[in-house]
Amino acid sequence: MTQQLGTAERPLRVAIVGSGPAGFYVAEHLLKKSDLRVEVDMFDRLPTPFGLVRFGVAPDHQKIKSVTRVFDRIAQNDCFRFYGNVDIGADLTIDELKQRYHQVCFATGAQTDRRMSIPGEDLRRSHAATEFVAWFNGHPDYRDREFDLSAERVAVVGVGNVAVDVARILCRTPEELARTDIADHALEALSRSKVREVYMLGRRGPAQAAFTNPEVRELGELEGADIHVPPEEAELDPLSAKEVEGSDDDSLRKKVEIIRDFAQRQHTGKPRLLTLRFLVSPTELVAGDDGGVRRMRLVKNALLDEDGRLGCRATDRTEELPVDLVFRSVGYRGVPLEGLPFHERWGLIPNDLGRVTDPVSSRPIPGMYVSGWIKRGPSGVIGTNKKDGAETATAMIEDVAAGRVLEPTDPDRATLDALVHERQPSLVTYQDWMRLDEIECSRGEECGRPRVKLTSRDDVRSALARS
Ligand code: NAP
Numbered sequence: 001m002t003q004q005l006g007t008a009e010r011p012l013r014v015a016i017v018g019s020g021p022a023g024f025y026v027a028e029h030l031l032k033k034s035d036l037r038v039e040v041d042m043f044d045r046l047p048t049p050f051g052l053v054r055f056g057v058a059p060d061h062q063k064i065k066s067v068t069r070v071f072d073r074i075a076q077n078d079c080f081r082f083y084g085n086v087d088i089g090a091d092l093t094i095d096e097l098k099q100r101y102h103q104v105c106f107a108t109g110a111q112t113d114r115r116m117s118i119p120g121e122d123l124r125r126s127h128a129a130t131e132f133v134a135w136f137n138g139h140p141d142y143r144d145r146e147f148d149l150s151a152e153r154v155a156v157v158g159v160g161n162v163a164v165d166v167a168r169i170l171c172r173t174p175e176e177l178a179r180t181d182i183a184d185h186a187l188e189a190l191s192r193s194k195v196r197e198v199y200m201l202g203r204r205g206p207a208q209a210a211f212t213n214p215e216v217r218e219l220g221e222l223e224g225a226d227i228h229v230p231p232e233e234a235e236l237d238p239l240s241a242k243e244v245e246g247s248d249d250d251s252l253r254k255k256v257e258i259i260r261d262f263a264q265r266q267h268t269g270k271p272r273l274l275t276l277r278f279l280v281s282p283t284e285l286v287a288g289d290d291g292g293v294r295r296m297r298l299v300k301n302a303l304l305d306e307d308g309r310l311g312c313r314a315t316d317r318t319e320e321l322p323v324d325l326v327f328r329s330v331g332y333r334g335v336p337l338e339g340l341p342f343h344e345r346w347g348l349i350p351n352d353l354g355r356v357t358d359p360v361s362s363r364p365i366p367g368m369y370v371s372g373w374i375k376r377g378p379s380g381v382i383g384t385n386k387k388d389g390a391e392t393a394t395a396m397i398e399d400v401a402a403g404r405v406l407e408p409t410d411p412d413r414a415t416l417d418a419l420v421h422e423r424q425p426s427l428v429t430y431q432d433w434m435r436l437d438e439i440e441c442s443r444g445e446e447c448g449r450p451r452v453k454l455t456s457r458d459d460v461r462s463a464l465a466r467s
Contacts, residue, residue, distance in 0.1 A: 020051020
């Protein structure tokens with residue numbers, strides 16, 4: 001008789017693709033089930049773990065990164081293995097995973113950005129904020145990008161927390177940046193930055209801004225930049241005023257107060273000026289003689305009630321903003337994975353509580369799961385993934401109980417290990433990562449920084465070979 005699945009004799013074999021918070025929280029939930037023997041193998045195409053915690057969280061927000069201690073603890077479990085530098089789709093196919101695991105969970109995040117869809121968007125000196133963030137955080141695929149920081153005036157389109165991160169990093173002094181784990185190439189480039197004015201552009205009003213209060217408040221506390229909001233744009237229009245009055249959300253009222261306070265501030269003569277604008281949308285980026293961005297055309301917006309949600313419409317009032325560098329920060333977007341359904345409009349994998357669903361029948365596709373941004377879209381903070389991961393893991397456990405799992409022909413742990421080593425001899429294990437972590441932290445210690453990141457695959461390889 002076949003042993004029951006999830007026992008020592010016949011462990012539940014799970015592959016998690018992606019090693020950011022969304023992946024780790026699924027692993028944590030599965031591994032803490034004392035009545036189920038689960039073996040988790042986590043894959044990442046990058047040599048280092050932690051996804052957006054390493055490559056998305058801003059370098060001057062070290063505290064947020066301490067969540068990696070939780071991930072370290074999860075990784076110490078004997079039933080957990082990490083395979084870094086292994087690209088699912090290239091080194092191993094999804095079909096090969098299906099032959100070796102009972103369940104596969106994709107926690108691949110949202111790897112690209114949304115566009116503004118306006119003329120001039122692809123001019124030189126117009127970039128996705130996501131690329132700038134990946135560059136200053138030392139993502140191996142973005143370390144060679146160039147951003148023209150000889151520009152004096154920069155526009156950041158969008159008023160979410162990513163836009164806040166970008167604006168803040170552009171405004172930080174070299175001394176402030178030098179205390180962080182920002183990538184060395186970015187520290188060097190930003191230390192020579194000529195940026196003097198940064199504009200953040202919100203298409204709706206202060207009450208609809210997507211940033212959170214601690215993040216926006218920090219913009220008023222920068223050593224090297226004054227904050228400014230045009231007073232007329234800090235005032236609420238009647239629709240927003242009604243929304244704020246009727247809301248039981250104190251943080252919304254607080255957000256409006258913070259912005260009003262910014263509007264009353266006087267310039268103190270700091271070297272940079274950060275201006276928050278509201279109710280404006282870019283309509284075109286205009287090139288200068290050198291073919292790169294020189295100006296941005298803007299239209300003033302008015303709010304309108306769209307079935308209970310305040311949207312915006314363009315008015316006939318326009319203006320031009322002289323800017324030489326533009327970052328669009330209008331949201332991340334998931335990318336399709338071969339062999340899995342994809343919801344084009346939402347930019348995610350269709351699912352029901354984490355079970356990947358067939359877009360035609362809406363039925364779950366056996367053995368396939370999602371967690372994090374590829375499941376729910378690019379929203380929420382790192383902690384949001386704990387609940388989200390638990391929801392997916394719960395669905396996975398329920399499916400084991402109901403016998404709705406894949407039937408792998410070769411679920412053996414050792415065979416898989418041999419196969420991955422054969423396909424990717426430069427794979428990085430968690431033990432390797434612990435060595436890399438130590439190397440980065442001790443390089444940091446020498447110069448009073450939390451760590452100095454290794455930013456290329458070659459650097460990682462040679463550091464491991466030497467240690
Ligand atoms: P987000 O919070 O969704 O903000 C996107 C912003 O882009 C919004 O202001 C949105 O305005 C605007 N936008 C969208 N399309 C636009 C267009 N065509 N023209 C002009 N503006 C447009 O996304 P995000 O900033 O990328 O952040 C992603 C998630 O990561 C969020 O949940 C965020 O809180 C989180 N995050 C957290 C931290 C932190 O905790 N410190 C740091 C970074 C990111 P509308 O509201 O009008 O659509």
